[in-house]
Each structure stands twice: as C-alpha cells, then as structure tokens.
Amino acid sequence: MIHAFDVALFLHILSVAVWVGGMVFAHFCLRPAVAELTPQSRLPLMESALGKFFMWVSVAVIVILLSGGFMMAKVGNMQAPWPVLAMAATGIVMMMLFGHLRFAMFPRVQRAVQAQRWPDGAAAIASIRRIVMINLVLGIVTIAFGVLGRV
C-alpha cells in the first residue's frame, strides 16, 4: 500500500534530481560547450537557458519545501534525527542562495543582455557560476544528510 509519506518522498527526491541534476548539466556540460562562443552569442544563450532552468528550480524548491515540511512533521519536527535537521538546514541555505541568484543576480544578466553590455553580462554570469558551484556542493552534502537520516 502506498502511503502519503511515500508520495511526499517521491516528489521530494524527484525535485532534488531536477535541481541538482540541472546544476551538474549547467556547470559541467552547458558552460564548457558555450565557452568558445563570442559574448554576443554566448550571453543571450546563457540568459535564455538559465531563465528556463530557474523556472524549473522555483517549482522544485516549492515542492521540496512542501514535501520536506510534511515529512518533517511525520518524523518528529525538531525531534527528528540530526541528519534530517542538518538536511533541512543546508536545504534552506541552498534555497536562500537560489533566491539571491534568481532575484538579485540574474536580473543583472538580463539588463546587460538587453543593453548589449557584454562585459557586465559576463561578470554577472561569472558570479552566478560561483553560487551555482557552492549550491552544487551543498546539494551533494544535503543528499548525503538525507540518506543518513532515514528512519
């Protein structure tokens, strides 16, 4: 029999796969593939690809929060095993970094591309890349906490 907890865990892990898998693709596949292009072609392409990816991440973040919050209540909230609490803590840090990336840094890329200010756009993309790298490492650590926290 399938329980609500199993459905929540399925949605939770699916969303984690979209988010963390997308960061692996962006960092290790897309970025090196476009590195040889001129800024005039590379930056509009990156702006479009990142804009679409961030929309998927926004949905993933909402699902992770809802499913995580639901499961958290079932495993005792603050009485949950420490790795689950650590997952929630690093997960929330990841979400805050994503919020900064999406709402503070990405608009700089959009404005630079619109105004064809390529050096500004390249600088903004470079800062986004650093945050994505941090979030990717945090994502892997968070998955490890999630697996350790199984009850």
Ligand code: HEM
């Ligand atoms: C607000 C943030 C989050 C909360 C409250 C939360 C909460 C939970 C809870 C309660 C479970 C079930 C643990 C159990 O079965 O006893 C779980 C499972 C899991 N979570 Fe999270 N989580 C959050 C964010 C994340 C993030 C950001 C990731 C990865 C990047 C993640 C990865 C996982 C994984 C891989 C599992 C499955 C563990 C397993 O069954 O092997 N979680 N989460």
